[in-house]
Structure formats: C-alpha cells, structure tokens
Amino acid sequence: MTTFQFPLEKALDWRRAQLGLAEVRLQRQLAALAGLDRARVELEAMGRRTEVEVRDYHPLAGCDLSALGSFRLLVKVRERDLAAKRVECQKELAARQAALLEARRRCRLLERLKERRWAEWQLARDRDLEELASDSYLAQWTRRQTGATGSEQEQN
Numbered sequence: 001m002t003t004f005q006f007p008l009e010k011a012l013d014w015r016r017a018q019l020g021l022a023e024v025r026l027q028r029q030l031a032a033l034a035g036l037d038r039a040r041v042e043l044e045a046m047g048r049r050t051e052v053e054v055r056d057y058h059p060l061a062g063c064d065l066s067a068l069g070s071f072r073l074l075v076k077v078r079e080r081d082l083a084a085k086r087v088e089c090q091k092e093l094a095a096r097q098a099a100l101l102e103a104r105r106r107c108r109l110l111e112r113l114k115e116r117r118w119a120e121w122q123l124a125r126d127r128d129l130e131e132l133a134s135d136s137y138l139a140q141w142t143r144r145q146t147g148a149t150g151s152e153q154e155q156n
Contacts, residue, residue, distance in 0.1 A: 004121045006114045015107040022103040026096045033093055036086045040079065047075040 006012070054060070054068045 004118060006117055008110055008113065012107070012110040012114060015103070015110055019100075019103040019107045022096070022100040026093070026100050029089065029093045029096045033086065033089045036082055036089055040082045040086070043075060043078055043082065047072070 050071055051068070054064055057064055
C-alpha cells in the first residue's frame with residue numbers, strides 16, 4: 001500500500017506563503033492607517049491646546065493673535081495633508097484586502113482539492129484492505145475445506 005502523496009503540495013505551500021505575506025501586508029497597511037489617525041488626533045489636540053494657551057495670555061498682544069492665525073493655517077494644511085494621505089492609505093488598504101481575499105481563495109481551492117484527493121485515497125485504501133481481507137478469508141476457508149475433504153477421504 002502506498003502512502004498518500006499530494007502532487008500539488010509544493011503549490012499549496014507556495015499559496016500558503018502567499019497568504020501569509022498578504023496577511024502581513026494587510027496588517028502593515030492597517031497599522032499605517034491607524035498611525036495616520038493617531039497623527040490627526042494629536043494634531044487636533046495640539047491645535048486646541050495652543051488655542052486655549054494663547055487665549056489665556058495676559059496681556060494678549062496683536063503678534064500673539066497673528067502667530068495663532070498662522071498656526072491655525074498650518075494646522076489646516078497639515079490636516080488636509082493627513083486627510084489626503086488617509087484617502088490613499090484607505091485605497092491601498094482596499095487593494096490589500098482584495099489581494100488577501102484572492103490569496104485565501106486560491107489557498108482554500110488547493111486545500112479542498114487535497115482534502116478530496118485524501119478522501120479518494122482513503123476510500124481506495126479501504127477497498128484494497130477489504131479485498132485483501134476477503135482474499136485472505138477465502139484462502140483460509142478453502143484450506144479448511146480442502147483439509148476437511150482430505151481427512152474424510154483418508155477415513156474411507
């Protein structure tokens with residue numbers, strides 16, 4: 001009886017490696033998106049803190065208000081930059097999610113094929129074992145019959 005061998009095992013290993021790589025890439029993209037979100041929150045918090053600090057100045061000078069206005073513009077520009085980066089990051093995330101789904105589909109396809117071949121091999125093995133057992137039984141039964149017939153002839 002031969003052992004089970006799946007002829008596409010190397011292809012399945014390759015697909016599993018591709019799946020793992022796609023998962024890592026997706027995780028990195030998720031981390032990048034989370035980093036952009038953290039940067040946006042920090043920028044907003046910094047803007048609010050600065051606004052409160054400047055308003056609490058005693059005495060408040062015109063140059064302070066001018067600096068605050070420039071700072072507000074800078075914050076808005078950075079927020080726009082972060083928003084644009086986030087849109088690009090989300091597009092890349094969608095592409096990586098699609099790649100992950102495709103890698104999963106391809107891997108699962110080969111895994112199901114392997115499972116099917118394994119079931120077919122087990123069925124064939126079981127049939128062979130059953131046939132071997134019945135041949136063995138028939139051989140023993142024939143020997144007993146031949147032995148019993150030979151003993152009866154000797155007694156006559």
